[in-house]
Amino acid sequence: MTAIPFNKPFMTGRELDYIREAVESGKISGNGLFTRRCHELMRRRFDFHATLLTSSCTDALEMAAILAGIGPGDEVIMPSYTFVSTANAFVLRGARIVFADSEPGTPNMDCRQVEALITARTRAIVPVHYAGVACDMDPLLELARQHDLLLIEDAAQAIDAYYKGRPLGGIGALGAFSFHETKNIISGEGGMLTVNEPSLSARAEIVWEKGTNRSAFWRGEVDKYGWVDIGSSFLPSDITAAFLYAQLEQLDAIQQQRRLLWERYRAALAPLGEQERVRLPHVPDYASNNAHMFYLVCRNLDERTGLIDHLKSQGIHAVFHYLSLHRSPYYAPHHDGRELPWCDHYADTLVRLPLFHELSLEQVDRIAAAIHDFYG
Template sequence: MKIPFNKPYFTGKETKYIEQAVRNGKISGDGAFTKRCHEFFENKFGFKKVLLTTSCTDALEMAAILIDIKEGDEVIIPSYTFVSSANAFVLRNARIVFADSSSNNPNLDVDQIEGLINDKTKAIVVVHYAGIANDMQKVMDLAAKYGLYVIEDAAQAIDSYYRDQPLGAIGDLAAFSFHETKNVISGEGGMIVINNEKFMDRAEIIREKGTNRSAFFRGEIDKYGWVDIGSSFLPADVTAAILLAQLENLDKIQQRRKEIWAIYHKALTVLAEEGYIKLPVIPEYATNNGHMFYILCRSEKERQGLIQHLKKHDILAVFHYLSLHKSTFFHKIHDQRKLPMTDYYSDHLLRLPFYYELSPDDQELIIKLIYEFYSQC
């Protein structure tokens, strides 16, 4: 493709830091670069405790273990999300209760949550789609009222805020992704944020195969052993080396991504005003972190036509999630509630090419071709 949907951006320091990690003689987990990444997030965003993981999926699986999900527990999750948001809890034998999306953006409709809560409900998982915050005050009020845990799936939400609070700092736990499609990357990689202090010690143990090895390496105990369930969730230090190079350039990366987002938004506003497409809505309580730019087409057929029109010119635009409640795995156990907004986004949402090095000329061409397509509709 002349213009791909995504292209990883490298700052230039990644290979230097990888070499340093190798020279340090410790390339397994929790080396010097991992420590520096932890310090970055705790200092910049005020997260109480962070732990790098091999993926956001693993961070979510850790969260499910930490809140002690058991068979019979129910977890409320949006249906319009990546499978990991739900699968982490399915693995612990929870019953997933899917919530519909909002009418003005793909995040879950917080006004529907209370009607889904019963005495088996244990947690609410919010997904900050495209880095745009859910209405977290409403979510946290409901959690406090019913004694529920809140887990933020902040895979796309680095450096984004709910009012003045960083996303990932609000719920009991949060999970981030550093997959190569995200704003800052390590190839594969993720992070769990622990805001509820009662989970801090156990999080280290679960991440280290169920052992208290981390405490041993800090000299807090004279030997370590198997004390809990867990798995090997920590990434190699060379992965953290790549991530640190990205984090040191976070402000620069964010500035450029927000510029690209603003250009799309301004240029496509006329099409939106004429009723051909809908543009992303950012609520007054949320910020925009420039994670992606999507449009909403008038029909699934129209969306496919636009995809093909762009593809003819070697430009890749892609749709996103398929409704999880209708998935091959889940549809037979879904409670048959209709989730019309979830299906709407599944059928109408189209993501445009979006990456740091997207040139002004290439972005102009994408916009021109979108107008060309709709001039023929």
């Protein structure tokens, strides 16, 4: 029986051609031909004000923390059920993280809790669009307006996903995307910062270019460039951008296939959801589904462990996901002690099923049959 991996990176067929073109151009460092092509494609398709490719989504988040002016003593509100990079970007600037619990219906941050967490020291709210499904953004936008806070979207999983018709990553002042090999659109490692607040775009480019006005120099806007702000080497190689551009060109085809697989999972596993054996992903009316992930929520930790082990015995690699950041060895001593029961529930019960472009419908059916078998 052929094993089914959790993930398999997909190539569209043009990646090596574009990498060769980048190499032959004579410039393979950052901000080359393919970087500019990626920037333009993403701006044009999603109407972002400005886009900057980065070496990772982690880098994009770290840029966002710098642009937000986060410093020691500031507080940043975000979910506990997220990857460590969401928090680490702001901890590196000296911030204190104030964690919000997840929703009962989705692993996303419960936006109804956020207002009570705002203090005089709060500087930013960082919603995470888990599985590419939007958080309820309108209440967060209103809170940001009322309290003069920056709204920064962690859209790592959310390319081509929408909230009430608006593209995720384009709603907050800043947004961060991932192109890690486990995402819908990949470049191995890679990310992108979106700048939707025009007043931040000039500084974003400087932070991106190691704190220099080098890009302005190359455009002929200044006669020399120098060190004008803090920053770092956030640019990816143009080889990475070349790979990414081949992926972005095929975004619609990639998304169509992933949605086909996602819907096959939902149809095959619907009876278990109806029987309340497991909980299937919920997509609220205000959100679209970009088919980044198909997950199940089991009833308890032992059940999830048993399900993963059962699938493994059938040659199927399924995985659990985040551990609660407020309980992590590093940050637990800094947490304010509030219980976050829904976050802990997802940490104990959520299991991710294989979902990648080359997964076949027959393999989805085999995975679903194995899950039905586990539940008897």
